Amino acid sequence: MTVSMLRSTVALSLSACLYTASVSAQFDPLSAQIQPLAQSSLLVDIANAGDTLVAVGQRGHVLVLNEKWQQVNTPVLSQLTKVFFLNANLGWAVGHDATILHTQDGGQTWSLQMQSTDIEKPFLDILFFDENHGVAVGAYGLFYRTQDGGKTWVDEFHQELLFEEDIAYLNDLKAEDEQLYLSERAALLPHFNRIINISNDRLLLVGELGTVAVSDDQGQTFSTVEFDYDGSMFNAITHNGDIYVMGLRGHVFKTNDSFDGWEQLELPVESSINGALVHEGNLYLVGNAGIILKVKDTQATIVERRQGENIVSVAKNNQGDIWFAGSKGLFQLPQ
Numbered sequence: 001m002t003v004s005m006l007r008s009t010v011a012l013s014l015s016a017c018l019y020t021a022s023v024s025a026q027f028d029p030l031s032a033q034i035q036p037l038a039q040s041s042l043l044v045d046i047a048n049a050g051d052t053l054v055a056v057g058q059r060g061h062v063l064v065l066n067e068k069w070q071q072v073n074t075p076v077l078s079q080l081t082k083v084f085f086l087n088a089n090l091g092w093a094v095g096h097d098a099t100i101l102h103t104q105d106g107g108q109t110w111s112l113q114m115q116s117t118d119i120e121k122p123f124l125d126i127l128f129f130d131e132n133h134g135v136a137v138g139a140y141g142l143f144y145r146t147q148d149g150g151k152t153w154v155d156e157f158h159q160e161l162l163f164e165e166d167i168a169y170l171n172d173l174k175a176e177d178e179q180l181y182l183s184e185r186a187a188l189l190p191h192f193n194r195i196i197n198i199s200n201d202r203l204l205l206v207g208e209l210g211t212v213a214v215s216d217d218q219g220q221t222f223s224t225v226e227f228d229y230d231g232s233m234f235n236a237i238t239h240n241g242d243i244y245v246m247g248l249r250g251h252v253f254k255t256n257d258s259f260d261g262w263e264q265l266e267l268p269v270e271s272s273i274n275g276a277l278v279h280e281g282n283l284y285l286v287g288n289a290g291i292i293l294k295v296k297d298t299q300a301t302i303v304e305r306r307q308g309e310n311i312v313s314v315a316k317n318n319q320g321d322i323w324f325a326g327s328k329g330l331f332q333l334p335q
Helices: 003-016 165-177 178-188
Strands: 043-049 052-057 062-066 069-072 080-085 091-095 098-101 111-114 123-128 134-138 145-146 192-199 203-208 212-217 231-238 241-245 252-256 274-278 282-287 291-296 300-307 311-316 322-326 327-330
Touching: 043 080, 043 322, 043 327, 052 091, 052 322, 069 080, 080 098, 080 192, 091 123, 091 134, 134 192, 165 178, 203 241, 231 274, 241 274, 282 311, 282 322, 291 311
Parallel strands: 043 311, 080 123, 123 192, 192 231, 274 311
Antiparallel strands: 043 052, 052 062, 062 069, 080 091, 091 098, 098 111, 123 134, 134 145, 192 203, 203 212, 231 241, 241 252, 274 282, 282 291, 291 300, 311 322, 322 327
């Protein structure tokens, strides 16, 4: 399969995974955003904020779980793709139009830190190491870093994740045509779909074209990990000292923290796997075609299959209540 074919496949899979085009913020979002059916609309991520949960999704929607889910105002209409909380109060959300939002009160109010329709790429994940230092990643190698809590964000280009022939091509182009060099550089890196802290600020980055990379210096530099699958990985999680990466067409792989080879899990479905949760010692996976799987050891069984919807994220609060987010909003499984 050629790189162009792979990118076409990934474009379709990203659409299936609900990273759809955002709505341009042409008018005041604060007067048009609150919707009575927001809880049943497209929501693509959930995160813990202390004792509660916060969900994000289309049209800049953010919902906070108190006794029930309540939508709160945000300053954007761009689709939000990921939300991260450092603690019960400090959180960030990212999305289309290179959007970064920040909250200091557990998701009740949000301020805009960054947005640019000129970049024309979505952020797909964000991770903070402390209240000042964080990184945001996204499509076509989008990678920004802040050292001041998000007041300023600086672009980084991780050339070490390119193929050698692409590096040589860019070096030649830079000497000949600076503008063309910048244009080509903006499209050569794969999509960075997820970045997680696996131990002591050691980072794992997964993405398009079988991208799996590790950093030991908080993302200043990355080293690619040998990986035999060239499809997209959408998520990663650690469980019982092992690392799991998951993505396109039901591909889930397991390795140790030394990355000494991979074991592929045999799943009873071929749906793309988008999210994961560790609960009561077991690993739960969620994906397209409404699939919810339970993995014990390396055996996966179907917990639920919800026809006509895609599930993108799963999280639990401190009370152990598990919530799912996807194309038809937020839901819990019947007790």
